[in-house]
Amino acid sequence: MSENPTAVSGLLVPDMGQPIRPKLLLVDDQAVNIQVLYQAFSADHQLIVARSGARALEICAAQQPDLVLLDVVMPDIDGYEVCKRLKADPATCDIPVIFVTSHTDEAQEAHGLDVGAVDFISKPFSTKIVRARVNTHITLKRQSDQLRSWVYVDRLTGVYNRRFFDDRLKSEWGRAARNRTPLSLLMLDVDYFKRYNDHYGHQAGDMCLRCVATAIQEKLQRPGDHVARYGGEEFACILPDTDLAAATHVAQAIRANVFAARMPHLASDLAPVVTVSVGVCTKLAVQAGTAHDLLCQADVQLFAAKRGGRNAVCAAVLTPSAGL
Ligand SMILES: [Mg+2]
Structure with missing residues (x-):
């Protein structure tokens, strides 16, 4: 199955109705947290792992994941800053970000949404709920990618217009x-x-x-x-x-x-x-x-x-x- 079915990089547009396994980037400095998420998604998603904010930014630029599950507290660049930088870069600004964190207060959650995240999940979480939320945002990403491909692609050649x-x-x-x-x-x-x-x-x-x-x-x-x-x-x-x-x-x-x-x-x-x-x-x-x-x-x-x-x-x- 093709992982990049369109001529346009970074767009998640299914080819001939074939389902594509969405590519998720899991970012957390703690191995145990990565493991929990890995188990929740490995059956039906392609997974990439980053243990630092800097590495997460590199991977986003190079591999264009479909969604990022992002820890807030990390020793190098914190999750808020990673999200801000992703949103400021035209090459990565369309990748949805969901914060997964042990922060539970309203101000932290509001700040996460302010810097451009689409959702905020507090630990401990229910695997079912996280999967449902991720799938909702993947569906929305597919729809907006489809729209973008209609707006931005030259129909004759398949490259951008x-x-x-x-x-x-x-x-x-x-x-x-x-x-x-x-x-x-x-x-x-x-x-x-x-x-x-x-x-x-x-x-x-x-x-x-x-x-x-x-x-x-x-x-x-x-x-x-x-x-x-x-x-x-x-x-x-x-x-x-x-x-x-x-x-x-x-x-x-x-x-x-x-x-x-x-x-x-x-x-x-x-x-x-x-x-x-x-x-x-x-x-x-x-x-x-x-x-x-x-x-x-x-x-x-x-x-x-x-x-x-x-x-x-x-x-x-x-x-x-x-x-x-
Ligand atoms: Mg952490």
């Missing part, structure tokens, strides 16, 4: 500015695509775009990297925490992967196969400017790659004062 791209670029720009990390953007265009459609017809053109989308996805390895269909035969990739050299490397790998797919394109002047041109622009760790600047300048680089002969990558660091 322009609406997702616009939202995510804005939030990643804000995050990169706050954390002082680089952010790279790739703009990618299929060479001589109009001629492709004229030569092979629009249905073949649609197939070509699906193949290009797949070739791009194959070279985006990290969970935070995203590709969207920007419009027509144009795609955009957002690469958080990626410098110019690394982004250029990814762009070259995508360009080579599209070429290696050897989709016939007899109407191209370059080669008898489909090729792409890629523009790369990178915001440095500490740099002024706007997400709009980044987009415009990635487009300028794409134009340079086209002008330079196509099937090429052109890259540059963002220049906020360029007056574009």
Whole structure:
């Protein structure tokens, strides 16, 4: 059974009605508490265990669990802080969090809900009740993932759409500015695509775009990297925490992967196969400017790659004062 049935990472959308075993992350510094939860869920859930707040954050970013059962009192980062950080990060903000704790007072529970948890369970608890509550929130997650996939997925290619791209670029720009990390953007265009459609017809053109989308996805390895269909035969990739050299490397790998797919394109002047041109622009760790600047300048680089002969990558660091 597929554990990741959609093209979009992190979404819990069943494929052809097949049930997916939900992926739960259990976070507690005490082994005995983990054991109780493990026994309650191991029969029908995939379980991941973290013994510290720091490890929980790493796992959430890398593995996108469907729900987190989170202890409050832990020696490194406490549960409230873990929850706050998950909710502040666009990559993890949709993962529901339930606190499981021996705190029983109203103020603690209210604080847990304030920092973004969906529920608060006090120890000792009834296994039946915890299972019921977890299942309720998993169902809600499935429903909201389904809605998000309708809103954010390009139906032709299965990758994200322009609406997702616009939202995510804005939030990643804000995050990169706050954390002082680089952010790279790739703009990618299929060479001589109009001629492709004229030569092979629009249905073949649609197939070509699906193949290009797949070739791009194959070279985006990290969970935070995203590709969207920007419009027509144009795609955009957002690469958080990626410098110019690394982004250029990814762009070259995508360009080579599209070429290696050897989709016939007899109407191209370059080669008898489909090729792409890629523009790369990178915001440095500490740099002024706007997400709009980044987009415009990635487009300028794409134009340079086209002008330079196509099937090429052109890259540059963002220049906020360029007056574009
Ligand atoms: Mg504890």
